Amino acid sequence: MCLILREDFGGLSNRKEEKIMANDKKLVEAITSMEEDFAQWYTDVVKKAELCDYSSVKGCMIIKPAGYAIWEQIQQQLDAAFKKTGVENVYMPMFIPESLLEKEKDHVEGFAPEVAWVTHGGLEPLQERLCVRPTSETLFCDFYRNEVQSYRDLPKVYNQWCSVVRWEKTTRPFLRSREFLWQEGHTVHATAEEAEERTIQMLNVYADFVRDVLAIPVVKGQKTDKEKFAGAEATYTIEALMHDGKALQSGTSHNFGDGFAKAFDIQFTDKDNTLKYCHQTSWGLSTRIIGAVIMVHGDDSGLKLPPKVAPTQIMVVPIQQKKEGVLDKAFELKSRLWDKGFRVKVDDSDKSPGWKFSECEMRGVPFRIEIGPKDIENNKCVFVRRDTREKIEVGLDEVETKAAELLETIQSDMYEAAKKHLETHISDAVTWDAFCDTINNKPGFVRAMWCGDRACEDKIKDELTATSRCMPFEQEQLSENYVCCGKPAKKMVYWGRAY
Amino acid sequence: MCLILREDFGGLSNRKEEKIMANDKKLVEAITSMEEDFAQWYTDVVKKAELCDYSSVKGCMIIKPAGYAIWEQIQQQLDAAFKKTGVENVYMPMFIPESLLEKEKDHVEGFAPEVAWVTHGGLEPLQERLCVRPTSETLFCDFYRNEVQSYRDLPKVYNQWCSVVRWEKTTRPFLRSREFLWQEGHTVHATAEEAEERTIQMLNVYADFVRDVLAIPVVKGQKTDKEKFAGAEATYTIEALMHDGKALQSGTSHNFGDGFAKAFDIQFTDKDNTLKYCHQTSWGLSTRIIGAVIMVHGDDSGLKLPPKVAPTQIMVVPIQQKKEGVLDKAFELKSRLWDKGFRVKVDDSDKSPGWKFSECEMRGVPFRIEIGPKDIENNKCVFVRRDTREKIEVGLDEVETKAAELLETIQSDMYEAAKKHLETHISDAVTWDAFCDTINNKPGFVRAMWCGDRACEDKIKDELTATSRCMPFEQEQLSENYVCCGKPAKKMVYWGRAY
Numbered sequence: 001m002c003l004i005l006r007e008d009f010g011g012l013s014n015r016k017e018e019k020i021m022a023n024d025k026k027l028v029e030a031i032t033s034m035e036e037d038f039a040q041w042y043t044d045v046v047k048k049a050e051l052c053d054y055s056s057v058k059g060c061m062i063i064k065p066a067g068y069a070i071w072e073q074i075q076q077q078l079d080a081a082f083k084k085t086g087v088e089n090v091y092m093p094m095f096i097p098e099s100l101l102e103k104e105k106d107h108v109e110g111f112a113p114e115v116a117w118v119t120h121g122g123l124e125p126l127q128e129r130l131c132v133r134p135t136s137e138t139l140f141c142d143f144y145r146n147e148v149q150s151y152r153d154l155p156k157v158y159n160q161w162c163s164v165v166r167w168e169k170t171t172r173p174f175l176r177s178r179e180f181l182w183q184e185g186h187t188v189h190a191t192a193e194e195a196e197e198r199t200i201q202m203l204n205v206y207a208d209f210v211r212d213v214l215a216i217p218v219v220k221g222q223k224t225d226k227e228k229f230a231g232a233e234a235t236y237t238i239e240a241l242m243h244d245g246k247a248l249q250s251g252t253s254h255n256f257g258d259g260f261a262k263a264f265d266i267q268f269t270d271k272d273n274t275l276k277y278c279h280q281t282s283w284g285l286s287t288r289i290i291g292a293v294i295m296v297h298g299d300d301s302g303l304k305l306p307p308k309v310a311p312t313q314i315m316v317v318p319i320q321q322k323k324e325g326v327l328d329k330a331f332e333l334k335s336r337l338w339d340k341g342f343r344v345k346v347d348d349s350d351k352s353p354g355w356k357f358s359e360c361e362m363r364g365v366p367f368r369i370e371i372g373p374k375d376i377e378n379n380k381c382v383f384v385r386r387d388t389r390e391k392i393e394v395g396l397d398e399v400e401t402k403a404a405e406l407l408e409t410i411q412s413d414m415y416e417a418a419k420k421h422l423e424t425h426i427s428d429a430v431t432w433d434a435f436c437d438t439i440n441n442k443p444g445f446v447r448a449m450w451c452g453d454r455a456c457e458d459k460i461k462d463e464l465t466a467t468s469r470c471m472p473f474e475q476e477q478l479s480e481n482y483v484c485c486g487k488p489a490k491k492m493v494y495w496g497r498a499y
Numbered sequence: 500m501c502l503i504l505r506e507d508f509g510g511l512s513n514r515k516e517e518k519i520m521a522n523d524k525k526l527v528e529a530i531t532s533m534e535e536d537f538a539q540w541y542t543d544v545v546k547k548a549e550l551c552d553y554s555s556v557k558g559c560m561i562i563k564p565a566g567y568a569i570w571e572q573i574q575q576q577l578d579a580a581f582k583k584t585g586v587e588n589v590y591m592p593m594f595i596p597e598s599l600l601e602k603e604k605d606h607v608e609g610f611a612p613e614v615a616w617v618t619h620g621g622l623e624p625l626q627e628r629l630c631v632r633p634t635s636e637t638l639f640c641d642f643y644r645n646e647v648q649s650y651r652d653l654p655k656v657y658n659q660w661c662s663v664v665r666w667e668k669t670t671r672p673f674l675r676s677r678e679f680l681w682q683e684g685h686t687v688h689a690t691a692e693e694a695e696e697r698t699i700q701m702l703n704v705y706a707d708f709v710r711d712v713l714a715i716p717v718v719k720g721q722k723t724d725k726e727k728f729a730g731a732e733a734t735y736t737i738e739a740l741m742h743d744g745k746a747l748q749s750g751t752s753h754n755f756g757d758g759f760a761k762a763f764d765i766q767f768t769d770k771d772n773t774l775k776y777c778h779q780t781s782w783g784l785s786t787r788i789i790g791a792v793i794m795v796h797g798d799d800s801g802l803k804l805p806p807k808v809a810p811t812q813i814m815v816v817p818i819q820q821k822k823e824g825v826l827d828k829a830f831e832l833k834s835r836l837w838d839k840g841f842r843v844k845v846d847d848s849d850k851s852p853g854w855k856f857s858e859c860e861m862r863g864v865p866f867r868i869e870i871g872p873k874d875i876e877n878n879k880c881v882f883v884r885r886d887t888r889e890k891i892e893v894g895l896d897e898v899e900t901k902a903a904e905l906l907e908t909i910q911s912d913m914y915e916a917a918k919k920h921l922e923t924h925i926s927d928a929v930t931w932d933a934f935c936d937t938i939n940n941k942p943g944f945v946r947a948m949w950c951g952d953r954a955c956e957d958k959i960k961d962e963l964t965a966t967s968r969c970m971p972f973e974q975e976q977l978s979e980n981y982v983c984c985g986k987p988a989k990k991m992v993y994w995g996r997a998y
Binding site: 053063069072089093094113139146158163 | 560592596620631677
């Protein structure tokens, strides 16, 4: 896959080209094959595609321009999808007073062990310590308590884009870090039905976004009590499958019922003139999803970005760019494509074409356009797909239409490939032996019945390091009894090892 | 101005209308006149226009949907202006280890007294305490130290949108709070000239944005040493004048020379193969600017938003909306305007028209369209400008073109009004007595010569609570000697009281 790097580098001689060649070499050497060591491959891609870097602050990452540009695309498109459903954005303080965090019992139990505490402001100790928000349910509740008086004030459907902090012990770029970026939606409703409806609606917004924009198929379902959010009545999740067969929880939506409302005393006067507790939801999706994009689509040449989320969708690479007319033509193509709304760049650096090709591949640009003197003579150029490496000759007068078509094709082919991978990595198990064997030897999801007991879930986690990923909305009765304890089967569960 | 609120409320009888009327009343009563008490007027507008609210976290504000939507407009448009100049966005950790903050002497002296300290992560004390970023020069320097090796790695022009924390003792919504949102750009260059050029370029981006989008004229200039940023070689500023004649620093751009590079050891190999220190800049604009929009344009009826930054540019208010065809026509107008790219809404709530009008005014919607049964009969509607209250009859078939024209007119009229206010609030003083008298009795900027001594600046601050706002780029020699000490005049300075 990386053979392209061994292409002729031509008459490169000065110091820069030497540096570039050294970098090229490093690039090739440094990428671990994904089949050999998937975790190392992941780290290499993150580093080589310049998505993020470690910082001097232990466990916190620096999101570099190439990584942040992906997040900007995600933000823009997801935010637009939110707004279509009536979401309004706000901004809450990043600090939570300890007494506020403690108001909901399950919630504080879940989060207190992993928050960062501010104890001093300026030169003086604080009267009450503040935690840096790990999530903002408590702040929103405190706000809604004052904001909501009557049924006419409901619903409120607010969201914020911000960073949160969880003092994790082991961290990995995008997947788990002490600070990460996300959005957190927090809503408050008059009825339980409306809250449940919003919870599911937002889960579907996530699932549709992840499918249509990120080209990642997911399994939708409900978390077991063991795996649900601290303080939630029900947690729904979208679960994606990475290339190595491990699951990644990719977005969650929680229905709190009136639990938080009772803890925070959020009451409203209903139409019947009686005081009632509100019903609430929250839902979040984080920079973690960039990890999913990398691990679902990437290969041994680096990143593969679905066109809809790629910050650069097309890279024009001039060949023999010093020859008269080549750069002009490259920039002309760029302008034409730019005017049609494509995110397109020209790589007119003095790197070799081979280097440019491999850089496009490493960074996941969906396709590149190669154009040199001979192409211009023949009034054509060459599109090279990142996903299949297919080369397509395109007449210079049909570049815009062919580009639009190709981006659509790549988007849908990438989704189909990911879907096929998901479908071929779902197994069913109806006996304990088969279950253990599949978890241990066949990467992917294992579908098996569950009795509903926490003890069995714990046993599976302890013995097999696998967890219940979700109880899918589409249930099937695979067997009469639970594979673990033999008790009657209550639910079909997707099990798997997970990030 | 608020007479409209005393309009007939018609047949309103149910509980909601009573509540609305009570609110209306409260609305009128609660708005302090700006001439009577400008500070209280400001607080009232912030609260009544629902821009932000106080939180349980002392000194931190909650930015509500109407306020955050303004910030989103600012972000989008300023970010686009940045990107045109080659800026790339990144994200740095929110924590700074104490040892890193201490690396640049002036910088830590300036910021250490007002930072929040994290001392515990989860249940354990940290080995080194971390401050929550008050600004991120130190983190960017630490990053650039590893990132920049050769002149080929330069320049780097990075920016981040984030929140920062400064442990202020007294706070006011948007103007001064313990946490606020901003963008901070941090760049690194090979030469001093290039750094200076970027510093001025970004100041001009701010000035142009504030003028063209926010309709606020500014004075551009350099800060004196006393007023410059902690650690900067030179700080440039845009200073705006509020309605009450006080100045508001609205955006700053700093040239650090190689001071931070030396403190953080950021060196690169230049073309001549020698090691050199980099030159750096930073520049920031914050949610404070929303305070400027309020205080430059607002009046006793509330907010006045320039069309380019108004989240809702046009509100369609149906009159007698229960009559057949009225709501349909209102929504038809909305769709037509929406399709042309205007940010338009229909207020189809069951509030009275009078209430809707005053709400549009309070929230600063640039103009509203009134449409009732008689208008429809006559194939017309009425545009009512927020800035002048002028009513304009518009034929229903020319709504789109007239709306575009009117928004442009409002934008430019608002700028002209603000410019006139600025120009009529600049006075010159050439004697100490005249200087004191003007500062004390005539709100606005006072232009006067300065000897360049810190002692004189201190005296002016102590005796007159006025500060040097900037040394404008366009200098004039108003007098031979400095108004304060009589020493030779070195610079013309804009002085004033400030937020």
